[in-house]
Amino acid sequence: MAARHPQLNENGELRHLLTLEGLSREMLHHILDTAATFVGVSDRDVKKVPLLRGVSVFNLFFESSTRTRTTFEIAAKRLSADVVNLNITTSSTSKGESLLDTIDNLVAMHADMFVVRHAQSGAPFLIAEHVNRTRGSEVHVINAGDGRHAHPTQGLLDMYTIRHFKQDFTRLRVAIVGDVLHSRVARSDIHALTTLGVPELRVIGPHTLLPGGLEQMGVRVFTDMRAGLRDVDVVIMLRLQNERMRGALLPSAQEYFKHYGLTEEKLALAKPDAIVMHPGPMNRGVEIDSAVADGPQAVILDQVTFGIAVRMAVMSILAKS
Amino acid sequence: MAARHPQLNENGELRHLLTLEGLSREMLHHILDTAATFVGVSDRDVKKVPLLRGVSVFNLFFESSTRTRTTFEIAAKRLSADVVNLNITTSSTSKGESLLDTIDNLVAMHADMFVVRHAQSGAPFLIAEHVNRTRGSEVHVINAGDGRHAHPTQGLLDMYTIRHFKQDFTRLRVAIVGDVLHSRVARSDIHALTTLGVPELRVIGPHTLLPGGLEQMGVRVFTDMRAGLRDVDVVIMLRLQNERMRGALLPSAQEYFKHYGLTEEKLALAKPDAIVMHPGPMNRGVEIDSAVADGPQAVILDQVTFGIAVRMAVMSILAKS
Amino acid sequence: MAARHPQLNENGELRHLLTLEGLSREMLHHILDTAATFVGVSDRDVKKVPLLRGVSVFNLFFESSTRTRTTFEIAAKRLSADVVNLNITTSSTSKGESLLDTIDNLVAMHADMFVVRHAQSGAPFLIAEHVNRTRGSEVHVINAGDGRHAHPTQGLLDMYTIRHFKQDFTRLRVAIVGDVLHSRVARSDIHALTTLGVPELRVIGPHTLLPGGLEQMGVRVFTDMRAGLRDVDVVIMLRLQNERMRGALLPSAQEYFKHYGLTEEKLALAKPDAIVMHPGPMNRGVEIDSAVADGPQAVILDQVTFGIAVRMAVMSILAKS
Numbered sequence: 001m002a003a004r005h006p007q008l009n010e011n012g013e014l015r016h017l018l019t020l021e022g023l024s025r026e027m028l029h030h031i032l033d034t035a036a037t038f039v040g041v042s043d044r045d046v047k048k049v050p051l052l053r054g055v056s057v058f059n060l061f062f063e064s065s066t067r068t069r070t071t072f073e074i075a076a077k078r079l080s081a082d083v084v085n086l087n088i089t090t091s092s093t094s095k096g097e098s099l100l101d102t103i104d105n106l107v108a109m110h111a112d113m114f115v116v117r118h119a120q121s122g123a124p125f126l127i128a129e130h131v132n133r134t135r136g137s138e139v140h141v142i143n144a145g146d147g148r149h150a151h152p153t154q155g156l157l158d159m160y161t162i163r164h165f166k167q168d169f170t171r172l173r174v175a176i177v178g179d180v181l182h183s184r185v186a187r188s189d190i191h192a193l194t195t196l197g198v199p200e201l202r203v204i205g206p207h208t209l210l211p212g213g214l215e216q217m218g219v220r221v222f223t224d225m226r227a228g229l230r231d232v233d234v235v236i237m238l239r240l241q242n243e244r245m246r247g248a249l250l251p252s253a254q255e256y257f258k259h260y261g262l263t264e265e266k267l268a269l270a271k272p273d274a275i276v277m278h279p280g281p282m283n284r285g286v287e288i289d290s291a292v293a294d295g296p297q298a299v300i301l302d303q304v305t306f307g308i309a310v311r312m313a314v315m316s317i318l319a320k321s
Numbered sequence: 322m323a324a325r326h327p328q329l330n331e332n333g334e335l336r337h338l339l340t341l342e343g344l345s346r347e348m349l350h351h352i353l354d355t356a357a358t359f360v361g362v363s364d365r366d367v368k369k370v371p372l373l374r375g376v377s378v379f380n381l382f383f384e385s386s387t388r389t390r391t392t393f394e395i396a397a398k399r400l401s402a403d404v405v406n407l408n409i410t411t412s413s414t415s416k417g418e419s420l421l422d423t424i425d426n427l428v429a430m431h432a433d434m435f436v437v438r439h440a441q442s443g444a445p446f447l448i449a450e451h452v453n454r455t456r457g458s459e460v461h462v463i464n465a466g467d468g469r470h471a472h473p474t475q476g477l478l479d480m481y482t483i484r485h486f487k488q489d490f491t492r493l494r495v496a497i498v499g500d501v502l503h504s505r506v507a508r509s510d511i512h513a514l515t516t517l518g519v520p521e522l523r524v525i526g527p528h529t530l531l532p533g534g535l536e537q538m539g540v541r542v543f544t545d546m547r548a549g550l551r552d553v554d555v556v557i558m559l560r561l562q563n564e565r566m567r568g569a570l571l572p573s574a575q576e577y578f579k580h581y582g583l584t585e586e587k588l589a590l591a592k593p594d595a596i597v598m599h600p601g602p603m604n605r606g607v608e609i610d611s612a613v614a615d616g617p618q619a620v621i622l623d624q625v626t627f628g629i630a631v632r633m634a635v636m637s638i639l640a641k642s
Numbered sequence: 643m644a645a646r647h648p649q650l651n652e653n654g655e656l657r658h659l660l661t662l663e664g665l666s667r668e669m670l671h672h673i674l675d676t677a678a679t680f681v682g683v684s685d686r687d688v689k690k691v692p693l694l695r696g697v698s699v700f701n702l703f704f705e706s707s708t709r710t711r712t713t714f715e716i717a718a719k720r721l722s723a724d725v726v727n728l729n730i731t732t733s734s735t736s737k738g739e740s741l742l743d744t745i746d747n748l749v750a751m752h753a754d755m756f757v758v759r760h761a762q763s764g765a766p767f768l769i770a771e772h773v774n775r776t777r778g779s780e781v782h783v784i785n786a787g788d789g790r791h792a793h794p795t796q797g798l799l800d801m802y803t804i805r806h807f808k809q810d811f812t813r814l815r816v817a818i819v820g821d822v823l824h825s826r827v828a829r830s831d832i833h834a835l836t837t838l839g840v841p842e843l844r845v846i847g848p849h850t851l852l853p854g855g856l857e858q859m860g861v862r863v864f865t866d867m868r869a870g871l872r873d874v875d876v877v878i879m880l881r882l883q884n885e886r887m888r889g890a891l892l893p894s895a896q897e898y899f900k901h902y903g904l905t906e907e908k909l910a911l912a913k914p915d916a917i918v919m920h921p922g923p924m925n926r927g928v929e930i931d932s933a934v935a936d937g938p939q940a941v942i943l944d945q946v947t948f949g950i951a952v953r954m955a956v957m958s959i960l961a962k963s
Contacts, residue, residue: 042431046375048403054688056716066407067426074377074430077403082690082719086708097923105709105922108946109716110684280426281418304429363752367696369724387728388747395698395751398724601747602739625750 006128013321016128016141017314019150020191028196032160034313035306041078042308051316052079055112059085061144062099062118067281068144071304072115075311081113099123100130107131113140113315121147140318148182153314154279155188157307159196161299162234164306165275169196175228175270177204178238178260178287181211185279186238190219204228205260208249225260229269237262237278240287253286263289267297275299327449334642337449337462338635340471341512349517353481356627356634362399363629372637373400376433380406382465383420383439388602389465392625393436396632402434420444421451428452434461434636442468461639469503474635475600476509478628480517482620483555485627486596490517496549496591498525499559499581499608502532506600507559511540525549526581529570546581550590558583558599561608574607584610588618596620648770655963658770658783659956661792662833670837674802676955677948683720684950693958694721697754701727703786704741704760709923710786713946714757717953723755741765742772749773755782755957763789782960790824795956796921797830799949801838803941804876806948807917811838817870817912819846820880820902820929823853827921828880832861846870847902850891867902871911879904879920882929895928905931909939917941 007016014027041049057076059069064087076083088102106114114131116124124143131139145151166172174193180186180203193201194217203214204222214221222228229235240256250256262276276288276298284290292298328337335348362370378397380390385408397404409423427435435452437445445464452460466472487493495514501507501524514522515538524535525543535542543549550556561577571577583597597609597619605611613619649658656669683691699718701711706729718725730744748756756773758766766785773781787793808814816835822828822845835843836859845856846864856863864870871877882898892898904918918930918940926932934940 044375047377047431048375054686054690054720056689056719066409070405070407070427071430073405074403077377077405078375082716084712084715084719086712088708098926101922101924101926104943105946106712108943109713109950110689110947280422282422284419284422301425301429304426305431308430365696368698368752369696387730391726391728391748392751394726395724398698398726399696601743603743605740605743622746622750625747626752629751 006125006132009321014317015321016124016143017152017318018124018128018141018143020152020155020188020195021150023192023195025195025197028156028159028192031156031310031313031317032163034317035156035160035309038309038312038316039306041312042305047078048080049078050080052076052081052319055079055081055319056110057081057083057113057115057315058106058111059083059115060088060106060117061086062088062116062123063145064089065117065145068117071307072142072144072311075308075315078308079312079315081315099126103127103130104134107135107139111139113142113318115142115144116146117144118146121149123147140321142314142318145184147184149184149187151184151188153307153311154185155192156314157303157310158185158189158236158277158279159192160306160310161277161303162275164302165299166233169193169198172198172234173200173202173232174198174234174236175202175204175232176236176238177225177228177262179209179240180205180214180238181209182241183238186236189236190217194218202228202232206250225266226269229266232270233274235262235267235270235274235276237276237288239279239281240283242283253283257286261285261287261289262292264291264295267292273297277303280304327446327453330642335638336642337445337464338473338639339445339449339462339464341473341476341509341516342471344513344516346516346518349477349480349513352477352631352634352638353484355638356477356481356630359630359633360627362633363626368399369401370399371401373397373402373640376400376402376640377431378402378404378434378436378636379427379432380404380436381409381427381438382407383409383437383444384466385410386438386466389438392628393463393465393632396629396636399629400633400636402636420447424448424451425455428456428460432460434463434639436463436465437467438465439467442470444468461642463635463639466505468505470505470508472505472509474628474632475506476513477635478624478631479506479510479557479598479600480513481627481631482598482624483596485623486620487554490514490519493519493555494521494523494553495519495555495557496523496525496553497557497559498546498549498583500530500561501526501535501559502530503562504559507557510557511538515539523549523553527571546587547590550587553591554595556583556588556591556595556597558597558609560600560602561604563604574604578607582606582608582610583613585612585616588613594618598624601625648767648774651963656959657963658766658785659794659960660766660770660783660785662794662797662830662837663792665834665837667837667839670798670801670834673798673952673955673959674805676959677798677802677951680951680954680958681948683954684947689720690722691720692722694718694723694961697721697723697961698752699723699725699755699757699957700748700753701725701757702730702748702759703728704730704758704765705787706731707759707787710759713949714784714786714953717950717957720950721954721957723957741768745769745772746776749777749781753781755784755960757784757786758788759786760788763791765789782963784956784960787826789826791826791829793826793830795949795953796827797834798956799945799952800827800831800878800919800921801834802948802952803919803945804917806944807941808875811835811840814840814876815842815844815874816840816876816878817844817846817864817874818878818880819867819870819904821851821882822847822856822880823851824883825880828878831878832859836860844870844874848892867908868911871908874912875916877904877909877912877916877918879918879930881921881923882925884925895925899928903927903929903931904934906933906937909934915939919945922946
């Protein structure tokens with residue numbers, strides 16, 4: 001019998017959210033369905049439900065990200081949880097305390113949920129396995145982005161957005177464009193899109209920014225953006241990290257934009273009703289032209305809105321497991 | 322027809338608070354009257370009213386100011402709002418995201434109110450005009466100090482303080498002393514005092530720290546502090562920024578204190594019941610002597626107390642517009 | 643008549659918590675008894691009681707300590723207080739405002755409680771005396787660690803832990819091991835253990851890290867750890883500050899561990915049911931071996947759990963005084 005994945009409990013329910021890899025189609029739709037019930041909450045005058053009252057949520061950001069931390073903080077507060085923000089780069093790890101000692105301490109304070117962002121791939125897994133081993137089923141871990149590995153809530157909000165605008169995944173052609181090699185967002189999206197039955201998944205980027213093994217995963221690889229965008233329903237642009245532009249992998253931002261920046265002219269090759277997504281923050285004029293970012297096909301701000309509902313859904317599902 | 326000011330809605334109600342310039346006497350008194358109803362709240366055992374329950378207030382501090390941020394945070398929490406603090410100097414703008422992309426993102430998270438502090442004059446206007454253009458009447462912007470331009474909540478709490486101690490603005494002689502040139506507080510005070518009908522408004526400071534055009538605004542200008550303080554009812558001291566003392570505009574802090582520091586001896590020239598105000602933080606021994614700062618005529622801590630009520634008033638008025 | 647200690651009011655009730663020195667045995671047990679009523683709260687699904695609703699608690703950390711700040715933040719939130727975190731190193735004191743002006747300002751905002759951490763011994767006393775002098779009985783100060791002086795809530799949670807596991811203080815042999823000279827934890831523990839009637843209190847460490855005058859306080863001093871641990875019921879390990887290791891007081895971390903690191907072999911000299919405590923964060927392999935830290939006699943994480951209840955107890959007792 002295969003070892004159970006640390007994010008599932010003995011009933012196969014989600015206990016942590018570490019990765020979208022291996023989650024069933026039913027589980028993904030269950031999360032998206034739950035998120036749908038929360039979309040309305042943020043529209044009300046009183047944007048709060050008492051679902052997580054008295055629950056202690058810790059934002060453990062070992063890598064700083066105000067934007068992502070904010071989305072989780074808002075989601076938790078709209079569920080009436082108590083939120084404590086810990087920016088651990090400037091904290092006790094600098095006093096030489098180990099990661100797991102820090103976790104043990106917070107667990108001993110009766111934390112209920114950890115939202116973990118870490119520059120090292122696998123850190124949230126390590127934490128989840130540790131709490132599984134030491135404290136039974138009480139504490140829940142949400143991966144808010146670990147190294148190049150996974151960013152499951154971003155993957156889920158991308159799925160929510162696609163389902164919202166396109167309904168049926170099984171008829172779609174989806175293209176992911178840019179620095180796939182370093183992107184945890186791309187990795188989470190590929191897992192989810194595959195599970196949800198997208199028949200044609202494309203990846204577009206320069207050779208230096210594409211990982212190996214994509215074809216074996218059933219993904220079509222394009223280095224020519226125009227060919228890759230032809231007739232797609234969904235374009236997911238990736239952020240080009242500044243450090244790539246400075247490094248040896250790319251000639252220059254201008255050169256990148258010329259080949260892989262999404263312009264109105266290139267977007268015209270996709271289906272006329274194709275939607276354009278981006279996880280933010282955008283580098284306008286590098287991976288995406290402002291005319292597209294602010295244009296009628298962009299659903300980038302809808303992603304942000306749905307992201308709050310998706311995070312509320314994940315937190316409330318975990319809290320019940 | 323003149324273009325409507327971006328801080329007013331089509332009914333002439335306050336939708337944002339960006340500047341006191343152009344606000345009517347009625348509007349100013351309405352805000353002060355509303356603040357009066359909140360002064361008692363902070364005195365109670367349970368210092369909370371549920372007026373802004375479920376409302377999401379974002380403190381967007383592009384320029385760090387713990388003191389001002391704290392006053393808004395307390396005001397919002399006493400109104401039962403959810404508060405998220407964003408220190409944007411260390412945030413996504415450092416990832417190259419534009420100011421307005423940041424704003425769009427927060428709006429997409431269903432923010433209700435932005436409290437904006439920015440080193441650049443006009444930044445809160447830019448944000449207000451942007452949300453007016455893009456999202457209808459849902460998001461409210463409060464200027465918590467922008468460059469040298471305006472600090473309207475400080476201006477309002479100064480007016481509250483003066484009204485509390487002196488009742489009738491139309492019989493007062495008010496002196497503002499110090500670095501008027503660089504002071505957004507002075508600018509907001511001058512607009513409000515003029516609107517509220519103060520018949521004699523004086524400004525006192527060295528030539529190098531006084532802006533031009535004051536006389537045209539009906540302000541009497543003094544470079545001799547003793548002459549300027551004679552028979553005034555209200556003395557508003559301004560903070561001397563440290564960078565001025567280091568710069569070429571002033572010979573030295575000692576020299577400044579000698580000429581423009583408020584001592585008991587100089588204060589004796591004002592009316593015996595004159596009140597002394599200061600926006601804080603004070604440079605004791607530079608612009609104000611400790612004997613005055615801690616003396617019976619100082620109402621500096623009353624300003625702080627009233628400041629919470631004034632900010633609660635502004636937030637609750639905007640939330641209803 | 644002796645001057646009243648600033649932490650007591652005219653009825654001898656605790657108004658501030660500044661030090662454990664001078665607190666009566668009854669007072670200490672009263673705090674521990676109150677804490678016992680809160681231990682259950684953190685175990686519930688809804689970990690909140692409305693005792694401090696509408697109360698404004700300010701965490702004033704002039705010295706950064708995410709861990710300690712977090713314990714107070716959680717304790718306050720579980721009491722339903724409003725918490726404002728002020729990291730004052732980066733705040734208005736850098737604008738040249740004096741400590742007491744900062745305090746006056748926060749008092750004027752109707753703060754109810756200050757949790758103060760400061761690198762300088764005595765700073766919380768200074769603040770408590772100042773608010774006593776200026777504002778009557780309204781504001782409460784909790785010392786969250788001041789210089790080398792005191793860390794009373796850590797002392798109290800240590801006492802809670804000992805009472806929990808050993809019940810009767812009057813039959814115990816307790817050893818405190820390590821850098822007693824620089825430890826505010828040791829100082830608070832020694833005061834409390836003495837008051838609570840511990841008949842044999844030992845201190846173990848190298849000469850360079852032991853203060854003078856211990857024998858006069860009734861403490862037995864050991865430089866040989868094996869001799870000092872013999873037959874003790876409780877071992878309180880102290881954290882070795884990194885700066886000591888770098889300084890001239892100690893040869894090296896390895897050398898320190900050899901002589902004063904707690905290993906299973908050394909621990910075997912204590913009573914078989916002796917408990918091992920540590921205030922955290924631990925330097926594994928320096929003052930404590932991992933086999934001990936994670937072993938069956940360690941109650942280090944229990945200390946953390948009890949610490950939340952103890953801080954809730956202190957806050958609720960002060961709020962009623």
